[in-house]
Amino acid sequence: MVLVHGFLDDQHVWDGMIGELGSADVETVQLDLAGFGERTEANGPFTLERFVSEVGAVVDTLGKPVVLVGQSMAAPIVELVAAARPERTLGLVLVAPIPLAGTHLPEETIEPFRALGGDPSAQRAVRQQLSTSFGEADLDRVIVVGCRMRPEVVRAAVGCWDTGHPDGKKPSGYTGPVLVIRGADDGFVTAEVVVRGVLGRFGDAISETVDGAGHWPHIEQPTAVAALLDALLVKTSPPGDTSGHVAPQRWTTAFADKSTDSFGEALAEEAVLDASILTRPIEGREQVKQVMAAASGIYDSLTFTHEATEGLRTYLEWRATASGGTRMEGVTILTKDERGRIERVTIHHRPLGAVLRFSAELRDRLLDRIDPTHFHNGDRLPTRPAIQKERS
Structure with missing residues (x-):
């Protein structure tokens, strides 16, 4: 299972959820995208294409069947990786997914996100606004992680998920099992966004809503998300x-x-x-x-x-x-x-x-x-x- 973090986050946002997984035979792989986490000193460009290439290289190096998991801005990344490697991808999990086509928010809405780099107060306010069950320790940690990112990387990352990818306007290139998870209280990736921008592009996607969670259900309700992933693993683990x-x-x-x-x-x-x-x-x-x-x-x-x-x-x-x-x-x-x-x-x-x-x-x-x-x-x-x- 390859897990890819979202905007302002790092690979360790999955740690608590991984600890709740009941599938003992599953190997989990986490990584930091360029400019995030332990890779804040990485040089640009910071584009969707680069992120897709990095995650794809990890999958290729593993040389094993994988389930790809991506949260928020990473949902488009893992979808494109899966579409390019259908024979290797057993399943696709999109957590609080930004649509592949992008959000295309109005300028007055998107600019505050671009300005989040290096501003702990603004990042805390956004996290609190879009979550319901963030523990204080988790919240403090992700704010430290987010504020390590260079402002130009933050702006570039916002451009990735706001602009999206042209393939988002047509049915997905990945036709295998898909699980979409969103927090019931997510005011950013709403139920309408999921229905109109995500589910309609997949032939037979399963949609699950996690109560008591906002935009980060894997952090806010790790046990519930782990149970959903365990169920998917049972269905997608091939007899061969x-x-x-x-x-x-x-x-x-x-x-x-x-x-x-x-x-x-x-x-x-x-x-x-x-x-x-x-x-x-x-x-x-x-x-x-x-x-x-x-x-x-x-x-x-x-x-x-x-x-x-x-x-x-x-x-x-x-x-x-x-x-x-x-x-x-x-x-x-x-x-x-x-x-x-x-x-x-x-x-x-x-x-x-x-x-x-x-x-x-x-x-x-x-x-x-x-x-x-x-x-x-x-x-x-x-x-x-x-x-x-x-x-x-």
Whole structure:
């Protein structure tokens, strides 16, 4: 999760919210934009294009799937980064978002924002006016951070979010999952601004309002915002997710796609699937890809954690959560032909109870396509048969 701060802020505005996240497997990355936080001595230009380039470079360096989170003026930044990297971006979170098209405020309204550089009293007044639950310690800290910014950087940053970007006048270039969060008492990014300037540009965005918060809900109500992010992470974490020990490959990305075609692209024509969920192997690309696509749909999450390769054989260790919260783990062995196509898949699952339930679920989902005798023949776990004593 890459988190980008808003106007006058720095990377540490996310610290409290991050501490409330319940998603233990998520790595969080924070940064200071040029001219902000620990980078107040950075040279210009301070433009939207530069900020987008900086955040994009961070995402590229990570080399992992990401959820991008941006607050206020950073909402346009992360949207443009996501639009340029749709294959890498699992989700987009816009907190109190300035519309990508900009605010285009009247001169008498925008000029006081331009003049905020180096003026602690004016910055305190703006923060208090646009928030409802700022703790004194948090408020004092962000005012110190904001007043470190050079006045010319403040003016340039205001120009970025007021002018906006031409792409803001058309549907967003990012079509993945989008979560929009605003504080119920935000007098700057109002409900009308969100509806007219933000939500309408996304096909299926989810909008959430946080009570007891103004323009900085991640600071004012960190627990509530963390819960919303946790819920998004559950939905967007791909079954084919990989840790830093596993390089993305056709097999792991096929789990993320959950489609028969993706699995088919990785398999040889005479591919064979042998697994602990099967009573006997599945043979042939068409049959194997049907089973694997259906299996990927049962997993709520699946993470490939470790990888080892020996010649044409690859070993992938994984852990997963299946529907209903059932936890599983195991090892997949992929044997490839000389062209790199997978000719044999061997999957070891555990524990036994979860294996049997998974097999029965797979049988039901494939009833009209795969011979059901390949799978466990009952929904319940087998019971130990009674021992019959012989009469003497």
